[in-house]
Amino acid sequence: MHTPGPSLPPETPDSGGDSRDARRADFVAATLACLAEYGYQGTTVRRIAERAGVAPGLLTHYFSGKDALVAAAYRTLGGRFSRHFDEQIAAAGKDPKARLAAFIRASFRSPNLDPDLLKVWVNFWSLIVNDPEIRRIHAENYADYRTRVAGLVEAVMASEDRQVARRDLEMLAIGISALLDGLWLELCLDQSVFDTASGEQIALEMIATRIGVPIP
Amino acid sequence: MHTPGPSLPPETPDSGGDSRDARRADFVAATLACLAEYGYQGTTVRRIAERAGVAPGLLTHYFSGKDALVAAAYRTLGGRFSRHFDEQIAAAGKDPKARLAAFIRASFRSPNLDPDLLKVWVNFWSLIVNDPEIRRIHAENYADYRTRVAGLVEAVMASEDRQVARRDLEMLAIGISALLDGLWLELCLDQSVFDTASGEQIALEMIATRIGVPIP
DNA sequence: CCCGGCATTGTACACTTGTACAACAAGCTA
DNA sequence: TAGCTTGTTGTACAAGTGTACAATGCCGGG
Numbered sequence: 001m002h003t004p005g006p007s008l009p010p011e012t013p014d015s016g017g018d019s020r021d022a023r024r025a026d027f028v029a030a031t032l033a034c035l036a037e038y039g040y041q042g043t044t045v046r047r048i049a050e051r052a053g054v055a056p057g058l059l060t061h062y063f064s065g066k067d068a069l070v071a072a073a074y075r076t077l078g079g080r081f082s083r084h085f086d087e088q089i090a091a092a093g094k095d096p097k098a099r100l101a102a103f104i105r106a107s108f109r110s111p112n113l114d115p116d117l118l119k120v121w122v123n124f125w126s127l128i129v130n131d132p133e134i135r136r137i138h139a140e141n142y143a144d145y146r147t148r149v150a151g152l153v154e155a156v157m158a159s160e161d162r163q164v165a166r167r168d169l170e171m172l173a174i175g176i177s178a179l180l181d182g183l184w185l186e187l188c189l190d191q192s193v194f195d196t197a198s199g200e201q202i203a204l205e206m207i208a209t210r211i212g213v214p215i216p
Numbered sequence: 217m218h219t220p221g222p223s224l225p226p227e228t229p230d231s232g233g234d235s236r237d238a239r240r241a242d243f244v245a246a247t248l249a250c251l252a253e254y255g256y257q258g259t260t261v262r263r264i265a266e267r268a269g270v271a272p273g274l275l276t277h278y279f280s281g282k283d284a285l286v287a288a289a290y291r292t293l294g295g296r297f298s299r300h301f302d303e304q305i306a307a308a309g310k311d312p313k314a315r316l317a318a319f320i321r322a323s324f325r326s327p328n329l330d331p332d333l334l335k336v337w338v339n340f341w342s343l344i345v346n347d348p349e350i351r352r353i354h355a356e357n358y359a360d361y362r363t364r365v366a367g368l369v370e371a372v373m374a375s376e377d378r379q380v381a382r383r384d385l386e387m388l389a390i391g392i393s394a395l396l397d398g399l400w401l402e403l404c405l406d407q408s409v410f411d412t413a414s415g416e417q418i419a420l421e422m423i424a425t426r427i428g429v430p431i432p
Numbered sequence: 433c434c435c436g437g438c439a440t441t442g443t444a445c446a447c448t449t450g451t452a453c454a455a456c457a458a459g460c461t462a
Numbered sequence: 463t464a465g466c467t468t469g470t471t472g473t474a475c476a477a478g479t480g481t482a483c484a485a486t487g488c489c490g491g492g
Contacts, residue, residue: 023469039346045450055471057452066450119345126342128405129335130255139406146409174410175418178398185397186390189344190355193362194390202391210422239439261480271441276481 024062024072026052031073036116040123043070071133074124077117078141084111085148096155101215103152104207107180108187108200118188142177149173156213176207240278240288242268247289252332256339259286287349290340293333294357300327301364312371317431319368320423323396324403324416334404358393365389372429392423 030051034043045066049056063069085106092102111117127134150173157164164172183199194202208215246267250259261282265272279285301322308318327333343350366389373380380388399415410418424431 019469040342041346044448046448055473056450057472058470060451061469122342122345125401125405126256126338129338130257135406139408142402142406142409171410171414171418171421174399174402174414175395175422178402178418179391179395179422180398181401182394182396182398183390185341185401186358186394189341190351190358192355193358194387198387198390202387202394205387206391206395206422206426209428210425212425235439260478262478271443272480273442273482274440277439282480 027059027062027069028073028076031069032077032120035120035123040127071137074134074137077120078137082144096159097213097215100152100156101204104203105200107184108196113196115191118184122188145177146173149176153211156211160213172211179203179206243275243278243285244289244292247285248293248336251336251339256343287353290350290353293336294353298360312375313429313431316368316372320419321416323400324412329403329412331407334400338404361393362389365392369427372427376429388427395419395422
């Protein structure tokens with residue numbers, strides 16, 4: 001799957017080389033695939049290695065251990081989501097309402113709502129509770145998320161000549177992200193009750209009425 | 217902790233006796249305690265037995281295996297929550313708005329928001345994804361939950377002489393339960409961002425504006 | 433009083449887990 | 463080509479997993 005040899009020797013001590021990062025990315029990809037298919041319980045070092053097409057022992061050569069690999073996978077997935085949101089918002093142009101709508105819709109469209117990714121995400125949620133490192137990453141992700149939501153809402157309000165107190169904006173952001181998380185969660189646990197299109201509509205309506213501004 | 221001997225021999229084949237149920241309840245309690253303290257990973261048969269003050273081998277005498285015990289624990293916890301909701305709603309009297317408010321408030325008050333119980337709940341969420349039996353139980357719980365929410369909202373609307381289509385009511389119930397679940401989730405993952413009082417307020421405001429009726 | 437049937441114990445078993453490590457392969461420098 | 467570094471393998475190891483089971487204790491009914 002990969003040419004084994006490194007093309008260049010490490011130049012600086014910390015930038016461990018490009019091929020090394022690519023190999024680490026392979027491990028992360030294999031880990032996410034295993035989490036999606038087998039859950040955290042079934043995501044063993046051996047299965048990850050098998051998925052990556054390498055020997056189990058190689059893991060400790062690229063990561064300090066399984067925990068570090070899982071944390072890296074969580075970081076990667078969070079970054080991927082974040083980038084997806086940024087892209088969709090940017091693609092919506094400059095109108096604040098369109099940007100908020102694009103963000104909400106992005107929460108229910110690929111690659112975010114790939115059922116496999118949802119399963120992975122729920123697994124990470126359960127890890128947050130007990131693993132301090134994963135919790136630290138979550139705290140960052142969640143803070144970024146709330147900041148993003150608050151910014152989008154603030155822009156919409158400003159465009160309507162309405163001022164919102166900072167604290168109200170924060171509460172609003174918590175409520176909106178909770179709604180999206182909750183819809184996401186249930187959609188992940190059981191996709192037979194409602195589908196992504198319904199989830200999108202529910203979120204749009206609830207958020208629009210809450211901030212008192214119709215969203216296109 | 218328990219008198220070991222059975223007080224009465226089994227009368228009928230299926231009602232296996234009272235003491236037997238009590239013993240099973242002990243196991244369930246120990247399992248929930250372990251889930252809260254160590255997470256699912258750390259909830260081993262040996263630790264459960266230690267918590268219950270019995271030998272590990274006794275588990276298979278009361279349950280077909282660890283999976284069955286965990287499923288029983290999930291069922292127990294869901295039932296406990298459900299009962300808590302019923303009580304709080306009933307205690308609120310007959311006014312539909314007061315009843316809805318009581319339900320929302322109950323979501324953020326003891327025993328529901330005991331941090332330990334939240335940790336347990338998140339662990340179960342991650343199990344739903346991969347365990348069919350747990351998923352089945354969740355489907356029941358979630359259906360009951362939505363029915364309850366829909367009923368409360370419908371009563372409020374009726375008291376305001378407003379009719380809501382069945383499908384709109386269902387979507388409303390999904391949105392409200394998603395909001396509550398999302399707030400619950402974040403409150404569980406990281407209690408430093410907002411507290412239960414804020415969560416309660418956010419939920420009340422968001423739901424009240426959504427259904428267009430102020431909630432006391 | 434003894435005895436049959438439970439509840440309960442402690443342990444053994446087969447298996448899986450994450451990690452460590454000696455050995456081999458392969459390319460670059462000199 | 464020799465030597466060195468690095469990637470990679472396969473396996474071994476200790477620890478821990480859920481479960482099965484013979485043995486023990488203890489009670490109530492005859």
